[in-house]
Amino acid sequence: MDPRIREHAQLVADAVDLSAGDDFVIKSEPPADDLVTALYEIAGERGANPLAIRTNRSGRAIRAYLRAADEADVEFETPAHQQALIEDADCHAVIRAHQNVTELGDVASETNAAYESAHSPILDERLGDRWTLTQHPTPANAQLAEMSTEAYENFVYDAVLKDWDEQEAFQAQMVEILDPAEEVRIVSGEGTDVRMSVAGNHTINDTSSNNLPGGEVFTAPVPDSVEGEVHFDKPVYRRGSEITDVRLTFEDGEVVEHSAEKNGDLLTSILDTDEGARRLGELGIGMNRDITEFTYNMLFDEKMGDTVHMAVGRAYEANVGEDNEQNESAQHVDMIVDMGEDSRIEVDGDVIQRNGTFRFEDGFEE
Numbered sequence: 001m002d003p004r005i006r007e008h009a010q011l012v013a014d015a016v017d018l019s020a021g022d023d024f025v026i027k028s029e030p031p032a033d034d035l036v037t038a039l040y041e042i043a044g045e046r047g048a049n050p051l052a053i054r055t056n057r058s059g060r061a062i063r064a065y066l067r068a069a070d071e072a073d074v075e076f077e078t079p080a081h082q083q084a085l086i087e088d089a090d091c092h093a094v095i096r097a098h099q100n101v102t103e104l105g106d107v108a109s110e111t112n113a114a115y116e117s118a119h120s121p122i123l124d125e126r127l128g129d130r131w132t133l134t135q136h137p138t139p140a141n142a143q144l145a146e147m148s149t150e151a152y153e154n155f156v157y158d159a160v161l162k163d164w165d166e167q168e169a170f171q172a173q174m175v176e177i178l179d180p181a182e183e184v185r186i187v188s189g190e191g192t193d194v195r196m197s198v199a200g201n202h203t204i205n206d207t208s209s210n211n212l213p214g215g216e217v218f219t220a221p222v223p224d225s226v227e228g229e230v231h232f233d234k235p236v237y238r239r240g241s242e243i244t245d246v247r248l249t250f251e252d253g254e255v256v257e258h259s260a261e262k263n264g265d266l267l268t269s270i271l272d273t274d275e276g277a278r279r280l281g282e283l284g285i286g287m288n289r290d291i292t293e294f295t296y297n298m299l300f301d302e303k304m305g306d307t308v309h310m311a312v313g314r315a316y317e318a319n320v321g322e323d324n325e326q327n328e329s330a331q332h333v334d335m336i337v338d339m340g341e342d343s344r345i346e347v348d349g350d351v352i353q354r355n356g357t358f359r360f361e362d363g364f365e366e
Helices: 003-015 030-046 060-071 080-088 109-118 120-127 139-144 149-160 164-178 264-271
Strands: 023-028 049-054 091-096 130-135 183-188 192-197 204-206 216-219 227-232 236-238 241-243 246-251 254-259 280-286 307-313 332-338 343-347 350-354
Touching (some): 003 030, 023 030, 030 049, 030 091, 060 109, 080 120, 109 120, 109 264, 130 149, 164 204, 164 216, 241 264, 254 264, 264 307, 280 332
Antiparallel strands (some): 183 192, 183 343, 216 280, 227 246, 246 254, 280 307, 343 350
C-alpha cells in the first residue's frame, strides 16, 4: 500500500476525532478500498466500530436504481433505515472515488433532484455530527483532470498531506477581516459585481476538518441580501455533466435570471429543486496555494488561490448567527469565479484582495 494512503487515513480519522466506542460510517466506492482498509486499521487501533457502505451519489448501482425508479414513476421518500443509520452513528467519512465520472449523465435531472430532496433530512443528520469529505485518487478522476494517473495521485496528496497548522495561520488573517464584517462585494471583469450582507454570521477557517483538502475561508450570506450579477467563469461538474459559463442575476437575494452556455437545463433543474436553491448559502474564498490546477473536482477547485466560490442552496448551520436565518435546501452547488485578473474583493468598502493577492501578502497593490 502506498504509505501516503495510511497518512491520508490518519488525517481522516483525526478530522472526525475518531475515538474509542465511536460508531463510524464510511461511505465510499470500490476504488477506495485501500483507504477504507487503512481506516479500518486505525479504527481497530482506537477501539472504534467502522462500517463501510456505498455512497448514494455516484456509481453504477445508484444509476441503475435511479433509472429504474424513473421508468416506474416512483415517488421518492426519505428511507427510514438509512436515516436511522446516520442518526445512530457518531462520525462519518465520505470518500469520493469515481470509476466513471459521467455515470449519472443519462439520469434525468428531475429524477436526480427528487432523489436529492428526499435524502435531504439524512444529509442534515450527517452535517450535525462529526464528518469529513475527501478524495481518493482514481484513473477516472485523473482523466477528468487531464492528468496521468501518477500525476493526479501526486496532485491529490500534495494538496492533502501538508502542514495544516501553517495553512490555518495563513487563513486566520482572512478570518480576522471577514468575521466581523457587515458587507462583502465581489467584482471580476465585466460580468461579476455582486454585494451581500454577512452581518452576524460566522466565518469558518477550513483546514483539515470537514474537507480534506481544506484551504478556504467561508461564511454564509444573509439570504435576502444578495444583489447583482455573477459570471462563474469556471465550469461546474454536476450529476455527470459539465455546466459552463453560468450567469446568475440576484434581486432581494433570489436568482431572477440565469443562463449557461452548456447544460442550461441542468442548471435550471438545480435552481428549481426548492425555494432555497435560488438563494446563496455560502461565500468561500480559496486560499490553498498548493492547488494550482483546475481539475473539475470542486473539493479541490474551490480551494484554489485566486478564486472565490458561491454556493446556491443550503447554508451550513455553523456559519449562521443566532439571530439570522439559515437558507435551507436539498442543494448545495458551488460555483467558481476566477479572481486572478481585473478583480477585487471589498469588505465594508475596503479592498482586501486585488487580482488574487491578499492585503496581508507581499505584492498587494492598494
